[in-house]
Amino acid sequence: MGRRTETMQENRARLIAAARTAFARDGFAAASMDDLTAAAGLTRGALYHNFGDKKGLLAAVVAQIDSEIAAEAHAAGQAQSDPWQGLLVEGAVYIEMALTPEVQRIVLLDGPAFLGDPSQWPSQNACLDATRHKIAELVDAGVMQPVDVDAAARLLSGAALTAALWVAASPDPQKALPKAVDVFTRLASGLKAMP
Numbered sequence: 001m002g003r004r005t006e007t008m009q010e011n012r013a014r015l016i017a018a019a020r021t022a023f024a025r026d027g028f029a030a031a032s033m034d035d036l037t038a039a040a041g042l043t044r045g046a047l048y049h050n051f052g053d054k055k056g057l058l059a060a061v062v063a064q065i066d067s068e069i070a071a072e073a074h075a076a077g078q079a080q081s082d083p084w085q086g087l088l089v090e091g092a093v094y095i096e097m098a099l100t101p102e103v104q105r106i107v108l109l110d111g112p113a114f115l116g117d118p119s120q121w122p123s124q125n126a127c128l129d130a131t132r133h134k135i136a137e138l139v140d141a142g143v144m145q146p147v148d149v150d151a152a153a154r155l156l157s158g159a160a161l162t163a164a165l166w167v168a169a170s171p172d173p174q175k176a177l178p179k180a181v182d183v184f185t186r187l188a189s190g191l192k193a194m195p
Contacts, residue, residue: 066123108168
């Protein structure tokens with residue numbers, strides 16, 4: 001039983017890796033299931049068994065990339081000595097990921113087009129939980145105004161996600177990025193406690 005579980009996990013990982021490459025290169029709609037299963041050294045049956053269909057595979061790829069984005073943004077925030085700056089940097093790094101071609105295509109363009117509202121994705125719940133925790137700490141420390149933690153977490157997470165979606169879909173993402181980060185920072189700064 002243990003070996004079978006290990007093989008299933010290996011197959012899932014191989015399919016996700018192959019799909020990630022294909023979706024980044026060709027886009028979700030144009031990626032061939034036969035080509036990506038062949039690249040993984042597996043069959044369509046393995047794809048259906050593990051993910052149900054191509055959309056299920058896209059959801060798994062989006063979840064993997066989204067969790068990597070969240071981890072990178074969190075690490076950048078944690079590297080700041082000032083917790084308030086950490087919150088701002090975390091949001092900015094999340095938005096900046098919209099310039100990464102793989103993130104832009106798979107997560108921010110194809111993801112919403114084929115999987116629906118990104119704020120409802122399970123991976124966004126993890127981001128929301130992390131933001132909620134950070135805001136609770138800032139409120140408790142008196143760094144942030146005494147606001148409702150859940151409302152603040154939802155609004156700041158939503159602002160960062162919407163900014164990233166806007167940057168990715170912009171005709172000139174490089175030009176849109178500084179505008180998005182600037183406005184996100186100004187919005188978030190309205191929550192900072194006054195000295």
